[in-house]
Amino acid sequence: MIDLRGGVEISPPDTTAPRRVMIVAGEASGDIYGADLVKEALQLNSNIHFFGIGGARMREAGVETLVDSSDMAVMGLFEVFKHFRVISSAFIKFKRILLNAPPSLLILIDYPGFNVRLAKIAKKNNVKVLYYISPKVWAWKAGRIREIAASVSRMAVIFPFEVPIYEKAGVPVSFVGHPLLDLVNVEKGKKEAAANFDLDPSKTTIGLFPGSRKSEIERLLPDILAAAELLQKRFPNLQFVIPLASTLTEEDLFPFLKNSKIKPVITNQKIHDLIRASDAIISVSGTVTLEISLIGTPMVIIYKLAPLTYQVAKRVVKIKHIGLCNIVAEDSIVKELIQENASPENISAEIEKILVNETYRENMKKKLTAIRVKLGGGGASKNVAALAVGLLK
DSSP states (O other), X not given: OEETTTTEEOOOOOTTSOEEEEEEEXXXXXXXXXXXXXXXXXXXXXXXXXXXXXXXXXXXXXXXXXXXXXXXXXXXXXXXXXXXXXXXXXXXXXXXXXXXXXXXXXXXXXXXXXXHHHHHHHHHTTOEEEEESOOOTTTXXXXXXXXXXXXXXXXXXXXXXXHHHHHHTTOOEEEOOOTHHHHOOXXXXXXXHHHTTTOOTTSEEXXXXXXXXXXXXXXXXXXXXXXXXXXXXXXXXXXXXXXXXXXXXXXXXXXXXXXXXXXXXXXXXOHHXXXXXOSEEXXXXXXXXXXXXXXXXXXXXXXXXXXXHHHHHHHHOOOSOOSHHHHHHTSOOSOEEEGGXXXXXXXXXXXXXXXXXXXXXXXXXXXXXXXXXXXXXXXXXXXXXXHHHHHHO
């Protein structure tokens, strides 16, 4: 058209160009949830270009990943300092994009230390922000909710008890359900699931779940393997399996396995079948404990932080439990072993109790499977995708 004031020809906006959506998932679980969200959003509107931070799952879903989430997945204050250069470089990169070539929408998935800061930049540049999977303001850093209220267009929360927290703070909020309800759906029996991994059906299977971050592997895998060795001395008819997160490679595990007497099966395939195939699991605290709960496999939850990080955490964390299954159930269903209590001796003793005490084991399984009801209906990815496409309008 013609601008009559200056006689300058101005091209009309290109309504056929894809809408640019920045999406940021800094960890393995976020990579899974982000991939499903993107798939559902593209079903609703195929004219979207997703780009941002993610892993293999998000790339497969069509996201242009400018930074790999495996480089961002760290836990703890001092661990962040060690990876400061990588994380800082990523933040500067995305800040520049928000300022110089702003997308139509920014979708943030968990990863609060990075994402809340990014949301502030987006807000200043009039970019809408959809935050999926809330920072744990109910556990610690309650003051962060004020930052969220000032910069987030809509929160998409996965626990029902989070809704009134955000409503009270004046944050637009939607409960979308927990994404694991759609992802965790194992119909196979234990023996059939075990066949996927060439496990011996006559042996008892123990799952060793060391986490998805390299820092977790370094801190926890040695104790997990030592506990497994103690268990094998007590129960010679054991076999062990390790799921490999998308953020890790077998080379990350090799330094710890090369001198171990345990020779576990390692796989990056069908983790839910692996959980079903296991008789008991040693698991680090994290999203995977909820996956294990939904399948109903008995477990012990362990965790260790750097000593100084732990001392800080003890002073600011407001909840009694670290395991998501225990938090959702509001009950100590699964034993939690933290810091010095997460010793090989304590870990192996709890797994032994699960294996030999049938009443204890069956009571735990019953309480674990009841957690699904507390998490509401499924369809989280579809619900979040609808919110995202709605914000694009």
